[in-house]
Amino acid sequence: MASDPLCRLVSSMQPSMLMYLADSGIWSYPGAEAIKLAIADAVDDFKNILERVSSVLAEREATVPPKAAYPMSFTALHDVELSNLLPRMVEGLKRQEAAIEALAGPAGTDAAAADLVADARRSTHQHLEAFEQLSAKVRAGLVGSAPTAG
Numbered sequence: 001m002a003s004d005p006l007c008r009l010v011s012s013m014q015p016s017m018l019m020y021l022a023d024s025g026i027w028s029y030p031g032a033e034a035i036k037l038a039i040a041d042a043v044d045d046f047k048n049i050l051e052r053v054s055s056v057l058a059e060r061e062a063t064v065p066p067k068a069a070y071p072m073s074f075t076a077l078h079d080v081e082l083s084n085l086l087p088r089m090v091e092g093l094k095r096q097e098a099a100i101e102a103l104a105g106p107a108g109t110d111a112a113a114a115d116l117v118a119d120a121r122r123s124t125h126q127h128l129e130a131f132e133q134l135s136a137k138v139r140a141g142l143v144g145s146a147p148t149a150g
Helices: 004-012 017-024 032-059 072-079 082-101 110-141
Strands: none
Touching: 004 032, 004 082, 004 110, 017 032, 017 072, 017 082, 032 082, 032 110, 082 110
């Protein structure tokens, strides 16, 4: 089916930790604004790609995959400081990038799918690099995190 790479693209991007953090609207300590902005920027880009995928699937009268449920383990994230989640966000983006990379071949003969997969790959890579830079800045103490009791 020509829409299979597109459906797999949706399933590789949608139920991510970044999407969960944005959808859940969790509160975090002041000082993590750079991380919050990076999450919002990535989620905006990913939602844009997912909307474009949904449009292509709708044009082809193919079934748009329903929004995937988030893993139950994500509910434990509400009590964790965002800077402590950065390594998990980076690992999630690496897995997402690998999953999208695997779609490049199957999407190759479908021009619309190939373009969307390429855009998703570029976007994921760009945001992965941004989160890796943020992680380095947090480790160096250059990005704020939760205030400590003292």
